[in-house]
Amino acid sequence: xxxxxxxxxxxxxALTGCPxxxxxxxxxxxxxxxxxxxPFSGSAAAFGDMIRKGATLKADELNAAGGINGKxxxxxxxxxxxxxxxxATVSRKLAADESIPIVIGHFNSNCSNTAKExxxxxxxxxxxxxxxxxxxxxxxxxxxxxLYRDDYQGTFLADYAFKVLKxxxxxxxxxxxxxxxxxxxxxxxEAKKLGLVCLEPITFQRxxxxxxxxxxxxxxxxxxxxxxxxxxxxxxxLITKVARGDLKMSVPILAGDGVMSPExxxxxxxxxxxxxxxxxxxxxxxxxxxxxxxxxTAFKQKFEVEPDTWAALTYDALGxxxxxxxAVGPDRTKIKDHLKAITSADKxxxxxxxxxxxxxxxxxxxxxxxxxxxxxxxFVAAEQQLKE
Amino acid sequence: MIDLLDWSVLFNxxxxxxxxxxxxxxxxxxxxxxxxxxxxxGEIFMVxxxxxxxxxxGLHLPLGVAMGAGMLACVVLGVxxxxxxxxxxxxxxxxxxxxxxxxxxxxxxxxxxxxxLKPEGQDTPPGVRFVGFLVxxxxxxxxxxxxxxxxxxxxxxxxxxxxxxxxxxxxxxGISLTIQTxxxxxxxxxxxxxxTESLPGFFQREVLTLTGAGGRITRVLGKDVVIWFxxxxxxxxxxxxxxxxxxGKAMRACAQDQRTASLMGVSVDWVISxxxxxxxxxxxxxxxxxxxxxxxxxxxxxGYYPGVIAFAAxxxxxxxxxxxxxxxxxxxxxxxALGQTVASEYDLAFAFGLMILVILFxxxxxxxxxxxxxx
Numbered sequence: 001x002x003x004x005x006x007x008x009x010x011x012x013x014a015l016t017g018c019p020x021x022x023x024x025x026x027x028x029x030x031x032x033x034x035x036x037x038x039p040f041s042g043s044a045a046a047f048g049d050m051i052r053k054g055a056t057l058k059a060d061e062l063n064a065a066g067g068i069n070g071k072x073x074x075x076x077x078x079x080x081x082x083x084x085x086x087x088a089t090v091s092r093k094l095a096a097d098e099s100i101p102i103v104i105g106h107f108n109s110n111c112s113n114t115a116k117e118x119x120x121x122x123x124x125x126x127x128x129x130x131x132x133x134x135x136x137x138x139x140x141x142x143x144x145x146x147l148y149r150d151d152y153q154g155t156f157l158a159d160y161a162f163k164v165l166k167x168x169x170x171x172x173x174x175x176x177x178x179x180x181x182x183x184x185x186x187x188x189x190e191a192k193k194l195g196l197v198c199l200e201p202i203t204f205q206r207x208x209x210x211x212x213x214x215x216x217x218x219x220x221x222x223x224x225x226x227x228x229x230x231x232x233x234x235x236x237x238l239i240t241k242v243a244r245g246d247l248k249m250s251v252p253i254l255a256g257d258g259v260m261s262p263e264x265x266x267x268x269x270x271x272x273x274x275x276x277x278x279x280x281x282x283x284x285x286x287x288x289x290x291x292x293x294x295x296x297t298a299f300k301q302k303f304e305v306e307p308d309t310w311a312a313l314t315y316d317a318l319g320x321x322x323x324x325x326x327a328v329g330p331d332r333t334k335i336k337d338h339l340k341a342i343t344s345a346d347k348x349x350x351x352x353x354x355x356x357x358x359x360x361x362x363x364x365x366x367x368x369x370x371x372x373x374x375x376x377x378x379f380v381a382a383e384q385q386l387k388e
Numbered sequence: 389m390i391d392l393l394d395w396s397v398l399f400n401x402x403x404x405x406x407x408x409x410x411x412x413x414x415x416x417x418x419x420x421x422x423x424x425x426x427x428x429x430g431e432i433f434m435v436x437x438x439x440x441x442x443x444x445x446g447l448h449l450p451l452g453v454a455m456g457a458g459m460l461a462c463v464v465l466g467v468x469x470x471x472x473x474x475x476x477x478x479x480x481x482x483x484x485x486x487x488x489x490x491x492x493x494x495x496x497x498x499x500x501x502x503x504x505l506k507p508e509g510q511d512t513p514p515g516v517r518f519v520g521f522l523v524x525x526x527x528x529x530x531x532x533x534x535x536x537x538x539x540x541x542x543x544x545x546x547x548x549x550x551x552x553x554x555x556x557x558x559x560x561x562g563i564s565l566t567i568q569t570x571x572x573x574x575x576x577x578x579x580x581x582x583x584t585e586s587l588p589g590f591f592q593r594e595v596l597t598l599t600g601a602g603g604r605i606t607r608v609l610g611k612d613v614v615i616w617f618x619x620x621x622x623x624x625x626x627x628x629x630x631x632x633x634x635x636g637k638a639m640r641a642c643a644q645d646q647r648t649a650s651l652m653g654v655s656v657d658w659v660i661s662x663x664x665x666x667x668x669x670x671x672x673x674x675x676x677x678x679x680x681x682x683x684x685x686x687x688x689x690x691g692y693y694p695g696v697i698a699f700a701a702x703x704x705x706x707x708x709x710x711x712x713x714x715x716x717x718x719x720x721x722x723x724x725a726l727g728q729t730v731a732s733e734y735d736l737a738f739a740f741g742l743m744i745l746v747i748l749f750x751x752x753x754x755x756x757x758x759x760x761x762x763x
Binding site: 041042043045046176203204205207208210211212214217218221234237238241245246247263266267268269270271 | 396681729733
């Protein structure tokens with residue numbers, strides 16, 4: 001009897017422990033496998049969902065148009081759950097699979113920073129559609145991204161708080177991971193230059209910190225006139241609800257792009273209105289771009305939801321990867337050299353989110369930042385943008 | 389800069405402490421009777437909150453009714469866990485053997501069904517919803533069988549099996565992970581929020597405004613008052629139940645000596661089931677109050693930290709003692725609330741540090757009794 005229990009338990013454990021991998025198996029000669037790694041579960045899963053949809057749409061479109069040089073694209077989804085330990089496992093698995101020439105991912109900065117070690121050791125190209133931490137690409141020749149860095153975003157946010165919102169005293173909440181700390185650092189540094197007073201930054205941990213009331217009460221007592229959240233939507237929603245609902249504060253809430261998710265609107269509900277976030281891309285700002293419009297329509301038709309920034313960036317990253325494979329074939333080294341050579345506007349990949357080209361580090365400095373505001377349960381372009 | 393004796397710290401400490409006390413009572417009661425640390429308690433807390441959330445957001449039931457339903461669901465879940473996982477380790481019981489095999493087999497089957505049915509993407513297809521339906525229905529069936537068994541209709545306990553206490557502990561951890569995984573499969577990995585309009589308006593109303601040191605204003609909200617009084621009422625109810633009723637007497641008897649109690653005609657298995665029921669329903673209340681306090685955001689991992697902290701509270705107060713669990717809950721709550729204002733990232737370090745300090749000098753906790761042998 002006992003042994004039977006053990007076997008059943010093991011079976012259950014093995015089954016429930018299965019990674020949520022996508023299509024597995026050896027890709028035949030007529031298929032090109034491209035990996036997409038991101039947080040498909042866990043507390044950043046809302047981003048992962050958009051990444052999955054954006055990649056699926058691009059792959060379907062390319063396949064319908066005949067694939068890459070006649071070969072169909074097969075996406076391999078790997079879930080890193082937004083955690084470094086899982087990202088390390090995923091990176092080893094993907095790097096070991098020789099049939100995968102390129103990885104789209106990872107999303108969370110801490111995951112990118114972990115996974116890039118293995119990718120650079122084994123020589124796997126990766127393009128991140130979401131990691132903004134300063135160190136993601138620096139010194140790692142196999143790692144690329146197609147959006148701005150946190151030093152740019154943090155500086156931009158501080159400028160916005162000071163020049164547009166006319167804030168004098170900022171309360172800073174940051175998540176204790178690479179993204180949160182990096183963005184907070186850039187923000188406070190720029191604030192110091194501007195003369196914007198920052199209260200002692202308050203840290204929190206994803207999933208662990210649930211009760212923000214004492215923390216927000218503290219900064220309320222200290223007279224903050226803007227709240228800056230350097231973290232993801234889940235914590236930002238809690239902070240918003242405590243500040244607006246429990247403590248009746250009306251000061252502006254400003255956040256980085258990690259809050260720009262429909263999940264934020266769902267969680268914070270009516271209190272979300274008025275929250276300001278930065279984003280590397282805004283559909284409203286690209287209204288006249290036929291490419292962006294076509295993507296928007298196709299996405300909405302296929303998935304019955306509106307795409308967000310991350311879906312668009314993933315869509316572009318996959319398009320760029322496909323272009324590179326088309327040009328030089330599914331060879332890891334050749335793809336890297338091809339991407340490394342895209343260094344100026346005339347060679348840039350023209351995607352939905354604008355032109356993408358890289359500097360010597362693999363960072364993308366061709367895209368600016370926009371400010372979106374929540375209005376009536378939707379992210380729309382803020383009336384006042386920061387004038388350069 | 390930081391005034392430690394701010395009013396807001398005090399009120400936060402009381403609210404947090406009340407919630408931890410409610411959870412800790414569940415740990416301590418089960419430990420008191422079967423000497424088992426029920427690590428699945430945090431998951432019961434999570435399931436109770438989810439049931440209440442689903443009823444509030446799906447059927448628009450008032451929060452109180454939904455919380456009652458959550459308590460009922462947890463009563464069922466607590467007994468099912470006891471019967472399918474812990475009872476077979478305590479003694480040989482034909483029904484329990486069957487139930488645990490059936491339970492484990494079903495979990496394996498459900499996981500399998502999930503991976504077969506779930507296509508790519510995060511949207512819930514009907515297949516997964518069917519699995520979710522099974523997840524609700526199967527425990528109900530197991531619960532009915534368990535109750536019939538306790539009434540003596542479906543077989544009597546056989547010889548006493550003394551399984552290692554560590555086996556029970558590992559089983560508890562396994563059950564905890566299993567419930568978490570099933571919850572993730574059923575309700576998805578994302579956060580859910582109680583819709584604001586579903587909560588009574590009184591929750592956000594200010595009932596008391598105090599001016600503290602330096603002219604700082606602290607507002608006590610309705611929901612804090614609700615947390616305090618619900619906890620107070622439940623604690624009085626519990627004291628009455630354990631101290632002055634037949635079943636309470638039976639519980640105390642079982643805590644002292646199970647074999648002697650059973651010789652005196654106490655149905656030990658029934659008493660243990662009732663203990664699980666009480667602890668689990670209190671956990672459901674704590675879950676809903678906790679969600680209301682922190683802004684109503686819940687996900688499948690929400691039970692982990694409160695569960696661990698409340699466990700520490702139970703140990704601090706002296707595991708096995710109800711009074712100890714309540715006091716421990718408030719002590720840990722106060723330490724955490726203070727810690728949060730001093731250095732927010734170390735709030736738990738303060739709470740656990742205090743626990744370590746206490747059990748260094750009193751390993752049996754504040755109110756616990758020193759015993760010769762403990763696992």
